[in-house]
Amino acid sequence: MDKIPLPKAIDELKVLVVDNQALIHDLIKSALLELGVKQVSSAQNAFHAVRLCQKDTFDVVLLAFNVSSDKDGFHLFEELKHNNYIGDKSTVVFLSAETSMELVNCIIELQPDDFWVKPLDASRVQQRFNYLVNIRRKLHKVMHCMDNSDYAAAIYHAERGLKDEGVAEYHPRLKRMIGECLIHLRDYATAERYFSRLKEEYDHAWVHIGLAKTLFRQDKVDEAELLIEDLLQRNDTRFLTYDLLAQYYISKEQFDVAYEQVKAASKLAPRNIERNKKLWDLARLNRDKYGQLSAVQNMAKFARNSIHDSPELGLNVVRTMIDLAATVSGSESEKLLRQVTREIEGLTRGDFVEPALANKMLVIKARIESLKNNKRDAEKLLKENLQADAAMNLEDNLDLMKAYHELGMKEDCLAILDTLRAQLAGDTLASQVVDEYLKREEIERREIKFTTKELKEMAAVNYRENRIFPAYNNLCQAMILSPHDKSIALSLLKVLVQINKNEPLSDSQHEMAMNAADMLSNSSLPANQQQKCDEYLSALSLNEAAVHVTPE
Incomplete structure (x- = not known):
């Protein structure tokens, strides 16, 4: 076993205090000097803190959550960790006058000491x-x-520590470490028995979460769910439980259930960029366009002044607005395009736009022209100005694929799918979700030539001209692309009523009717639409099968 270095004496410790209140610095420095701490540095903002960390290594960092206007403590902590100014051997303490559950959850995520x-x-x-x-x-x-x-060695030293009454005060900490090591070693059966015994001794959040984690890892879902019911009622475990559930359901490819868990976790701790990214991916996979927009807007909002901040976040907000505008019609689509224009002005403000950004903006402009039915201009933009050799990340290529699809350039569209799959690396949960999303995209792009908006317009024309079956086919494809669109579901029921007047619905048509009715039963509808929905359900004898819709 390698020789383990001894910890520093208290007079050797270097402490950094980051707070914008001078009184806090004076109080902490005075208190620590009395203990024998000789090296206490002060920073009143994030910029100064980073400069100090560039010059020196600190053993203890006391960090205020609300530092100053340049960067809050959450973002500063992420930056210090990202740059290895804070490591495994650092002790980190958060300071805050605020104790709201949202703030506490955000701090728990950072895992300070x-x-x-x-x-x-x-x-x-x-x-x-x-x-x-x-x-x-x-x-x-x-x-x-x-x-x-070295988790086996850690367990050995922890068990020795539990026999030492001189560290009895830290026995709970040692027991937690043993549980963590068993999970790292993937000895889930032993870990389950271990946490079950601890549950009789302690009511701490980490004991319950550790036990739930071991049950899920062994696919003991029924036992885990009994425990989860209680954990979701507790303030100290609710947030961690949603994250645990999301991880489990993603691993089982139950992406619709995982999406609900991540949404719940994001509401409790909205600042985490990685979780918002996961939320965005799951919203895409579940074809929830409004959920996608909410997720990317949160990413852009909470990433400001952090290590995550970049023009890409603003681009993704614009792209998602265009995705949504391609599914809705009329005034809502026009409103979104006006918002897109304002967002673009903010992104391109200045005398110089980098070539990489210019290429991305070109694709966005082509998509906007396509939405305005200026498809010839859009195609010309791409063919004459797109730089084929420009570096394109996964989101850039996704956007270009959509542009080609919206223009009916099927071969170009499908060719990009191969590039996209090559850009997915590893077996992380994020890549697993995006890979599943791309599989669905490929099926849809091969089989469906039009956007949701175009399919809805085609269905309306076909219905007016009494071409009922073509209208039905248009709406079925639109429903695949936008399964949460209430207007499509209502139109589908209306068309099925007409089909049903002439002949009984086939099994597949009846299933489509049931799916539409089920979706509407979980939606809020204006009074006039609710009345129409009730009429359609009655005509199709679906009243008892569908739950009554809730009026807005």
Whole structure:
């Protein structure tokens, strides 16, 4: 076993305090000096904190959640971790006067070592600081092994620590570490028995979550669900439980259920960019255009001034607005296009636009022209100005594929799908979701030549001209592309009523009617649309099968 380095003495520790209140700096520095800490540095904003971390390595970082206008503590913490200024051996404490559940959930996600609520008290600062330093000192062998992924050795040292009454205060911490190590070692059966025993001793959130995790990993879903019911009622476990459920259902490719869990988790802790990205991917997979837009808007909003901030986020908001505009019609589509114009002005403001961005904007402009039925101009834009050798990421290629599809350029569209699949690397949950999305896109792009908006317009014309079966086929394809569109579902029921007047519905037609009725039963409708819906359901004898819709 490698020799494990000894932890630093208290007078060797380097501490950084990041807060925009001078009184906080004075109180903490004074309290720590009394303990024997000799090196305490101060930063009153995120910029200054980063500069200090570039010059020195700190053992302890005390970080206010609301630092200043340049960057909040959440984003600063992410940046410090990203640049390795904070590592496994760092002790991080968050400071905040706010204790809302949303903030607490966001902080829990970052997994700091402690959370101190303002106003601070000098004696409390000393007590908690001593506790945290002693964890590093007395549990350093276990922590060193865990930091180096030597989980078997970590369990060995932790079990030895549990026999030492001198560290009895830290026994719960050691027991938690053993549970984490068993999960890392994938010994889920042993981990289940371990957490089950701990549950009799402790009511801590980590015990319940650890037990639920081991049950899911063994596919003991019935047992897990009994536990989950209670965990979703508790403030300290609800948020972590939604994340755990989402991870499980994604692994089982139950993407519709996973989507609901991620939505719930995002409401409780909206700042996490990776979760919003997962939410966006799942919304795409579930063809929820409004959900997609909400997710990318949250990403752009919460990424400002963070390491995640980039023009790509603004581009994705624009692209998603265009996706939505391609499914709706009339005033809603026009409103979205006006919003797109404003967003584009913000993205292209300035004298110089980078070539890579110019290529992406070209595709967006072609899609806008296509939406306005200026398809010849849109095709000309792409054929004459698109730089084929420009670097294109996955989202760029997705957007170009949609542009080709909207213009009816089928071969170009399908060729990009191969490029997209090559850009998916690894077996992460994100790539798994996007890969499934691309499979569906490929089926739809091969079989369906038109956009949702075009199919709806074609169905309306066919219905007026009494071409009922072509109208039905148009709406069936539109429903595949936009399964949550209430107007399509209503139109589909109306067309099926006409078909049913002449001959009984086939099995497939009856199934389409039931799907439309089921979707509408979970929707809110204006009074006039509800009346029409009831009439259609009555004509098709579906009243008892469908739940009554809720009026807006």
